[in-house]
Amino acid sequence: MxxxxxxxxxxxxxxxxxxxxxxxxxxxxxxxxxxxxxxxxxxxxxxxxxxxxxxxxxxxxxxxxxxxxxxxxxxxxxxxxxxxxxxxxxxxxxxxxxxxxxxxxxxxxxxxxxxxxxxxxxLPINPVCDPECPGLCPECGARLADDPDHTHGEAIDPRWAALSQMTDPESGDTPDGPKE
Ligand SMILES: [Zn+2]
Ligand SMILES: [Zn+2]
Structure with missing residues (x-):
């Protein structure tokens, strides 16, 4: 030893x-x-x-x-x-x-x-920050505990989202990107 x-x-x-x-x-x-x-x-x-x-x-x-x-x-x-x-x-x-x-x-x-x-x-096999942790937004990856009212409305195909940004730059209606 x-x-x-x-x-x-x-x-x-x-x-x-x-x-x-x-x-x-x-x-x-x-x-x-x-x-x-x-x-x-x-x-x-x-x-x-x-x-x-x-x-x-x-x-x-x-x-x-x-x-x-x-x-x-x-x-x-x-x-x-x-x-x-x-x-x-x-x-x-x-x-x-x-x-x-x-x-x-x-x-x-x-x-x-x-x-x-x-x-x-x-040790827990699946450790969680809080038993109620809602996890991440499946669409944008935002942490839902920080942003509980987070919505995306209609699901947008990311390819179309990029296209609509290009064709309509004045709208200011940009799709939500990943948030911290
Ligand atoms: Zn968590
Ligand atoms: Zn999201």
Missing amino acids: RPGPLVIDTHELGRRPGTERTYDLTVPAPAELGVDLIGVPEGSDIAIELRLEAVMDGVLATGTASVHLVGECVRCLTEIQDDLVVDVQELYLYADASEEELQLEGDLLDLEPVLRDAVVLA
């Missing part, structure tokens, strides 16, 4: 069952903590409150991690900023862990896989 901000040395905890220690950590987020549309920016602060307790077979880690999220609304593509607190709980065995289990390496305990699972499971 490579030493890193999410690797905790349990040497001081010892192995006597019932012994426990608490930790208050602020660590930089590892890379690619998240899913496609939303995640924790690499290097942003993760605040971890952790309790380690020595049990018969290993060390039980229990706590919470507070992360900052940045993502994109699936409906209107606006940036989303959010905070998330996840619970973590995992038993790290002293020895003989199977594939689904985690094991201490010497005295070292790696929180990263547990944190990763907890954060990814808590």
